[in-house]
Amino acid sequence: xxxxxxxxxxHEERTFAPSEEFVAxxxxxxxxxxxxxxDREGFWAQKAREYLDWETDFDQVLDWSEAPFARxxxxxxxxxxxxxxxxxxxxxxxxxxxxxxxxxxxxxTRDITYAELHExxxxxxxxxxxxxxxxxxxxxxxxxxxxxxxVAMLACARIGAPHxxxxxxxxxxxLRSRIADAGSTVVITADxxxxxxxxxxxxxxxxxxxxxxxxxxxxxxxxxxxxxxxxWTEGRDTWWHEALEAADATHEAQAFxxxxxLFILYTSGTTGKPKGIFHATGGYLLQTAYTSHxxxxxxxxxxxxxxxxxxxxxxxxxxxxxxxxxxxATQVMYEGTPDTPHQGRFWEIVQDKKVTILYTAPxxxxxFMKWGKEIPEKxxxxxxxxxxxxxxxxxxxxWMWYREVIGGGRxxxxxxxxxxxxxxxxxxxxPGVTETRPGSxxxxxxxxxxxxxxxxxxxxxxxxxxxxxVTEPWPSMLRGIWGDPERYKETYWSxxxxxYFAGDGAKLDEDGNIWVLGRVDDVMNVSGHRMSTAEIESAxxxxxxxxxxxxxxxxxxxxGQAICAFVILREEAVEQAxxxxxxxxxxxxxxxxxxxxxxxxxxxxxxxxxxxxxxxRSGKIMRRLLKDVAExxxxxxxxxxxxxxxxxLITQGMKED
Ligand code: WTA
Numbered sequence: 045x046x047x048x049x050x051x052x053x054x055h056e057e058r059t060f061a062p063s064e065e066f067v068a069x070x071x072x073x074x075x076x077x078x079x080x081x082x083d084r085e086g087f088w089a090q091k092a093r094e095y096l097d098w099e100t101d102f103d104q105v106l107d108w109s110e111a112p113f114a115r116x117x118x119x120x121x122x123x124x125x126x127x128x129x130x131x132x133x134x135x136x137x138x139x140x141x142x143x144x145x146x147x148x149x150x151x152x153t154r155d156i157t158y159a160e161l162h163e164x165x166x167x168x169x170x171x172x173x174x175x176x177x178x179x180x181x182x183x184x185x186x187x188x189x190x191x192x193x194x195v196a197m198l199a200c201a202r203i204g205a206p207h208x209x210x211x212x213x214x215x216x217x218x219l220r221s222r223i224a225d226a227g228s229t230v231v232i233t234a235d236x237x238x239x240x241x242x243x244x245x246x247x248x249x250x251x252x253x254x255x256x257x258x259x260x261x262x263x264x265x266x267x268x269x270x271x272x273x274x275x276w277t278e279g280r281d282t283w284w285h286e287a288l289e290a291a292d293a294t295h296e297a298q299a300f301x302x303x304x305x306l307f308i309l310y311t312s313g314t315t316g317k318p319k320g321i322f323h324a325t326g327g328y329l330l331q332t333a334y335t336s337h338x339x340x341x342x343x344x345x346x347x348x349x350x351x352x353x354x355x356x357x358x359x360x361x362x363x364x365x366x367x368x369x370x371x372x373a374t375q376v377m378y379e380g381t382p383d384t385p386h387q388g389r390f391w392e393i394v395q396d397k398k399v400t401i402l403y404t405a406p407x408x409x410x411x412f413m414k415w416g417k418e419i420p421e422k423x424x425x426x427x428x429x430x431x432x433x434x435x436x437x438x439x440x441x442x443w444m445w446y447r448e449v450i451g452g453g454r455x456x457x458x459x460x461x462x463x464x465x466x467x468x469x470x471x472x473x474x475p476g477v478t479e480t481r482p483g484s485x486x487x488x489x490x491x492x493x494x495x496x497x498x499x500x501x502x503x504x505x506x507x508x509x510x511x512x513x514v515t516e517p518w519p520s521m522l523r524g525i526w527g528d529p530e531r532y533k534e535t536y537w538s539x540x541x542x543x544y545f546a547g548d549g550a551k552l553d554e555d556g557n558i559w560v561l562g563r564v565d566d567v568m569n570v571s572g573h574r575m576s577t578a579e580i581e582s583a584x585x586x587x588x589x590x591x592x593x594x595x596x597x598x599x600x601x602x603x604g605q606a607i608c609a610f611v612i613l614r615e616e617a618v619e620q621a622x623x624x625x626x627x628x629x630x631x632x633x634x635x636x637x638x639x640x641x642x643x644x645x646x647x648x649x650x651x652x653x654x655x656x657x658x659x660x661r662s663g664k665i666m667r668r669l670l671k672d673v674a675e676x677x678x679x680x681x682x683x684x685x686x687x688x689x690x691x692x693l694i695t696q697g698m699k700e701d
Contacts, residue, residue: 494512609652
């Protein structure tokens with residue numbers, strides 16, 4: 045962000061106190077801050093016993109002796125699925141709706157109670173066991189937004205098999221490398237899912253990932269959703285509904301160690317290889333449930349909660365499946381896109397299902413703003429009591445629009461900062477306590493210690509910027525990178541001593557509020573999805589016509605950042621393109637190539653074919669300069685460039701385009 049942008053943010057002085065009515069019913073109180081401050085570990089121990097049912101109580105809260113490898117709730121044993129499902133049924137809430145599922149085609153809905161969920165997770169746990177899945181085996185899940193996604197995840201948790209969910213927008217190639225990395229023998233997928241009014245295939249992508257070459261997969265379970273035609277490999281493929289029908293209806297869940305891995309989730313880092321972030325059962329479940337309660341303010345007996353994220357991302361893991369369900373909440377799950385079949389779809393769902401809590405992303409809010417307030421104004425949104433935002437910085441203008449147009453000026457907004465790695469919300473207003481400030485995530489929640497530091501690791505003064513770090517271990521912290529402990533240490537714990545470096549830049553305002561500004565490393569944030577510049581560069585370079593590529597995230601009004609690629613062609617390709625005037629076709633071909641290598645979500649918005657890339661004398665690509673070009677700014681300081689005329693060539697080329 046430019047300096048001007050920074051100082052503008054610091055002039056944001058509006059605050060909004062929660063109404064008395066909201067405060068009176070809020071789960072989170074000021075006392076939590078005092079309790080956590082007085083005895084942090086004691087606080088988490090008490091919360092762990094308040095929010096979770098343990099089969100065996102823990103005897104030590106935290107072991108940090110092998111930092112940065114933490115262990116929480118030592119000696120404790122529990123089952124995540126029992127906490128998220130069974131115990132609600134046992135408590136007499138079996139008839140409560142767990143999921144109001146809304147398919148993308150209109151009138152395609154299903155309500156699933158906790159009792160029904162209980163039956164399905166037991167059958168699915170037995171079906172997986174029948175396929176040979178045992179404690180510790182990683183199961184790959186590649187599903188659309190259908191209830192079976194939650195069932196599959198919970199069934200894995202039930203038998204102690206860490207799941208590895210891959211977002212449905214990833215390609216066969218991306219899926220193949222994740223299957224290999226985790227060594228999954230079972231893949232759970234669907235024939236397809238509805239996207240923008242059309243069925244789109246998922247099984248075919250899994251087939252592609254398993255074609256040719258060695259892979260560890262022995263079984264593919266296929267949920268029938270769209271009923272489209274699918275290829276079938278006898279002996280490997282089984283319909284999910286048939287497997288569940290054939291399986292025993294009851295499954296006795298056993299408890300696992302608090303540190304037993306619950307899931308792996310791949311996320312982009314600064315190199316071309318995605319990182320398998322993994323989380324442990326006890327601490328993760330605790331912090332997702334606790335934040336669902338005190339930040340989202342879920343009252344399971346009365347609220348209808350809706351998180352619009354996909355289960356393929358961490359937000360779907362923590363705030364569709366584990367957090368809300370551990371509380372026994374009722375929620376909406378929606379399969380499709382916000383503009384299908386019309387741009388009021390979200391608001392129609394809020395009205396029909398009487399949604400009280402809505403958790404969505406800034407990119408969606410900015411899109412709704414662009415479509416105009418007349419659309420939500422056609423619907424009755426008076427059921428809403430709290431709004432949440434996650435995934436990227438929300439600009440004060442979008443925040444105010446969200447508050448006024450969607451929240452009718454009465455709903456507190458929680459701008460929640462966290463990451464795949466942190467597992468659960470870390471910095472956010474506590475809605476019954478905090479006076480909110482548009483655009484700022486504000487303060488660490490009770491129990492979490494996070495600060496903004498300078499280059500030397502010293503906390504910055506109010507009014508200054510720096511790096512966001514977490515200074516104490518927290519229950520839902522990642523336990524590492526699957527199979528690569530060194531990379532874990534190097535990535536998060538080497539920049540500052542004894543502090544977790546989140547990779548984000550942040551600023552403290554004069555009132556001590558934290559403003560998260562975005563990534564300071566080579567990770568982009570496109571519509572709230574993490575993309576690595578290196579990963580897209582390596583996809584581009586794998587194309588036979590490409591010699592070199594540099595990718596930057598350029599500011600974009602709707603998506604936050606957009607992917608812009610600068611590509612140098614191989615000699616032969618240049619000649620060919622010149623002769624045949626094929627520049628445009630080639631750009632289309634390269635975009636398609638990236639979609640094949642990673643997935644459609646990684647397609648660059650723009651690809652510029654250039655003759656040179658700006659580099660420092662040590663050969664490092666100067667992304668900052670390319671960003672200036674991509675954002676159509678005056679090109680910045682080029683004195684460290686090995687050949688400063690390169691930038692002139694690039695900007696000239698752009699103008700001629
Ligand atoms: C960004 C998503 C500003 C940040 C939960 C972080 C945010 C990355 C916010 C993690 C927020 C997330 N304000 N930036 N409220 N929430 N981010 O792993 O850059 O997909 O590092 O987790 O999103 O993305 P991830």
